[in-house]
Amino acid sequence: MKILCVNAGSSSLKFQVYEMPDEKVLINGYIEKIGQKDCFWNVKVNGEKIRSEKYLKNHSEAAEVLIEELLKNKIVENLSEIKAVGHRVLHGGEKYSDSVLITDEVIKDIESLTKLGPLHHPGNLAGIRAMQKAFPNVPQVAVFDTAFHQTMPKENFIYPVPLEWYEKYGVRKYGFHGTSHKYITTEMKKRLNKEDVNLIICHVGSGASIACIKDGKCFDTTMGLTPLDGLMMGTRCGSIDPSIIEYVMQESGKSIEEVNNSLNKESGFLGIAGVSDCRDVEKLALEGNENAILAMNLYVDRIVKYISEYYMKLQGKVDSIVFTAGILENGSYMRKLVMDRLAPLGVTLNEEMNDKIASFKEIHEGIISDPYSKINVMVLPTDEEVMIVKDTFNIAVNQ
Secondary structure, eight states: OEEEEEEEOSSOEEEEEEETTTTEEEEEEEEEOTTSTTOEEEEEETTEEEEEEOOOOSHHHHHHHHHHHHHHTTSOSSGGGEEEEEEEESOOTTTOSSOEEOOHHHHHHHHHGGGTOTTTHHHHHHHHHHHHHHSTTSOEEEEETTGGGGGOOHHHHOOSSOHHHHHHHOOSOOOSOHHHHHHHHHHHHHHHTOSSOOEEEEEESSSEEEEEEETTEEEEESOOSSTTSSSOOSSOOOSOOTHHHHHHHHHHOOOHHHHHHHHHHSOHHHHHHSOOOHHHHHHHHHTTOHHHHHHHHHHHHHHHHHHHHHHHHTTTOOSEEEEEHHHHHHOHHHHHHHHHHTGGGTOOBOHHHHHHBOTTSSBOOEEOBOTTOSSOEEEOOOOHHHHHHHHHHHHHHHO
C-alpha cells in the first residue's frame, strides 16, 4: 500500500511516499517559497536529488507539482495507487490525544485552534485542502504534534495563573514535537525491551524541546501553550520573564505583534550571536567570538537545567537520556558540552564513541556514555515522517 505523508508550512510543502507496511521510502521532496517568485523544490528518488524551479502561487499548485513528480518518476502509474494521505498538524488542543481521520468536524476544530497555532495552522489547512482536492476519494489523516503530550498530569500542564484562563480560554501547557518524542519512546521501548520506560528525550534542532517520559508516557515537556516556551532555540527565546513584553513595548513603542515576532523570529541564537544555525554559532565561538560563546553557554545551560529538573521528577530512575534531532544527532561538540555539565548526576562521556556518531557518518546512532556512567546516554535519530505514515496506515486500514 502506497501512503503519502505531507507536512505543509505557511510557504512550504514537504512530502514523502512510503510503501507500507514495509516502511520503504519511494520518494521525498521539499517545495519551498510557495507564493514567491523564487519558489523551488528538491526531489530525491533512488538516492538522486533533482532540483526544479517555478513560480507556484499557492498550495494547490504545489500539490499539482507533487503529483507531476509522482507520475514523472514512476512512483505511481495512476493516482489511485495512493491509498491514504497523512498530514502533520501542529495543534490538537485537549480534544485530540491521538491521530484521527480528517472529517469536516476535524477541519473546523483545526480552524478554531489556529489562534493557538497562528504561524502553522494556515499552512497545515492549506495542505489538507490541496490534498483533498488532488485525492478526493482517499482517506486523509491528521497527526497532531500535541497529541503525545496529553498524558501529562494536571500539575504539569496547568499554569499558576487564574484558573478561569484555563477553563475559559484553554490556557495550559500543550507541548510540541510530540510525533518525534513518540517515535523515540517507541524505539526505546524496543531497545530496552520494556514498556514502562523512564526517559529524558532531548529533541534539539532549530526548534527544541525536552520531554520527560515516565512509565512509557509523557509526564512533562518544555514547550507550553505555544512552541515559544522552554528551551532557547535558533530564533526563539524560550522561557523568559513575561513582564519583559510590556516593558519593551513601553520603551520601544512596538506593538504586541512586533514584540511577539521578535521573540519568535529574532531571538535565541540569532538574537545573541547574529546567526541562527548552531553550526555557525559553534564556529564563531571556537574562533573566540564573545557573543557566540555567550550564546553557546546560554544554550547548554538551559538544556542541562531541564534535564536536571526531569531527573528529579523521575526520582533519579532514568533508563536513558536520548539525544535526537539535528543539533544533537550530529553535533559531537554540543553533546560533549551538555554531558560535561551533567557530571554531578554521574554522567560520563565516551569521547571516542561520541566523535563517531552523526547522520553524515557511517555510524548514525549509539550509546555515547561510558560503562561507568550512572545514566545511559544515547544518540538516536528521530523519524517523524515514519510515525505519521504508521498512524495513517493503521487508521486507513482499520476505517
